[in-house]
Amino acid sequence: MKKLSMMFLAVILLLTFSAGSVSASSSSMLTNIEDVKGTKYKYGGNSTSGFDCSGFVRYIFDKMDIELPRRSADQALEGSKVAKTDLKVGDLVFFDTSGSNNGGITHVGIYVGDNKFAHSSSSKGVTIDSLNSSYYKPRYVTARRVISEEKYEKYVEASK
Numbered sequence: 001m002k003k004l005s006m007m008f009l010a011v012i013l014l015l016t017f018s019a020g021s022v023s024a025s026s027s028s029m030l031t032n033i034e035d036v037k038g039t040k041y042k043y044g045g046n047s048t049s050g051f052d053c054s055g056f057v058r059y060i061f062d063k064m065d066i067e068l069p070r071r072s073a074d075q076a077l078e079g080s081k082v083a084k085t086d087l088k089v090g091d092l093v094f095f096d097t098s099g100s101n102n103g104g105i106t107h108v109g110i111y112v113g114d115n116k117f118a119h120s121s122s123s124k125g126v127t128i129d130s131l132n133s134s135y136y137k138p139r140y141v142t143a144r145r146v147i148s149e150e151k152y153e154k155y156v157e158a159s160k
Contacts, residue, residue: 038125042055
């Protein structure tokens with residue numbers, strides 16, 4: 001599964017740079033995610049020295065000139081609601097990882113396609129996991145679309 005994810009991101013990176021549609025300085029969303037993959041988890045962290053989940057999301061979206069609130073629960077109020085079956089790359093996905101599974105928002109990630117999402121895990125740092133994993137599937141709460149069509153074309157479509 002990890003090999004498939006890495007191959008998928010490698011192909012996207014190769015296409016991005018060979019097509020010349022996105023410069024290294026403006027980078028695509030997926031390239032920005034790949035650049036920080038493996039960064040350690042740090043509670044309250046919002047930089048490459050360590051991220052928590054909402055700090056990671058804010059860091060990536062800040063590179064696309066999209067401002068988001070600091071907390072994942074507040075981020076879940078932004079943009080428009082998206083059905084799980086209609087997810088697009090760049091949508092925010094939210095989870096209740098509190099242990100009570102009462103629908104409260106305690107974790108956020110960025111949908112990267114193929115039923116996977118990027119996030120900062122307290123055990124693995126910035127990583128990519130499946131929405132259908134035994135841990136995240138029962139904890140999924142909702143998703144939100146916060147990227148405008150214009151920014152989607154500039155930062156997401158350009159990387160495909």
